[in-house]
Amino acid sequence: MERGNSKHGPRMDDSMAQEIRGTTQGTTGGRAEEWHEAEPPGEDQPEPSTVPAGDNRSGTPQGMTSEEVEQRSRLGRYINLSALPGDRATLRRSAEENEAPDDVLDEIEHLPAGRTFQTVSEVWAALGHANETTRW
Numbered sequence: 001m002e003r004g005n006s007k008h009g010p011r012m013d014d015s016m017a018q019e020i021r022g023t024t025q026g027t028t029g030g031r032a033e034e035w036h037e038a039e040p041p042g043e044d045q046p047e048p049s050t051v052p053a054g055d056n057r058s059g060t061p062q063g064m065t066s067e068e069v070e071q072r073s074r075l076g077r078y079i080n081l082s083a084l085p086g087d088r089a090t091l092r093r094s095a096e097e098n099e100a101p102d103d104v105l106d107e108i109e110h111l112p113a114g115r116t117f118q119t120v121s122e123v124w125a126a127l128g129h130a131n132e133t134t135r136w
Contacts, residue, residue, distance in 0.1 A: 061132030061133075062132055062133050063130055063131065063132045063133030064131065064132050068129060068130065071129070072120065072121070072124045072131075074104070075104060075107065075120060075123065075124060076120035077098070078094070078095040078098045078099075078100035078104050079091055079094050079095060079098075079120055079123070080094045080097070080098065082094075084117065084118060084119060084120070085116050085117060085118045086116065086117060087113075087115065087116050087117070088108065088109070088112070088113055088115070091108050091111065091117065091123065092105065092108045092109065095108055107127055108123075110127060111123065111126055111127065112126060
């Protein structure tokens with residue numbers, strides 16, 4: 001005995017399969033109707049990019065380059081807020097718990113002993129790097 005779909009015909013099955021193709025094959029977001037998807041750029045329009053090139057990215061504070069902001073942010077990713085305020089040993093433990101790479105652990109080892117740091121910006125400054133000159 002052949003078990004098949006008795007509710008629809010082959011044409012309806014093909015149509016339903018086409019509707020969920022994005023979900024099953026992972027090519028597009030499956031839940032969005034075609035008219036909900038973003039319209040591609042026109043022929044004379046540039047392709048969108050997620051990160052602007054150069055140092056003119058928005059959010060770069062005065063007195064720092066975008067690379068310095070990224071490096072400070074990377075350092076801060078490995079230091080839990082619960083570790084602040086903390087000294088060099090506390091910050092290192094936090095970074096180790098967060099599986100920080102060796103270069104970040106080496107940076108933390110260069111912090112002065114016996115000093116308590118309140119923020120990641122203070123840690124960054126103690127390592128000899130510049131922080132922003134103006135905060136808004």
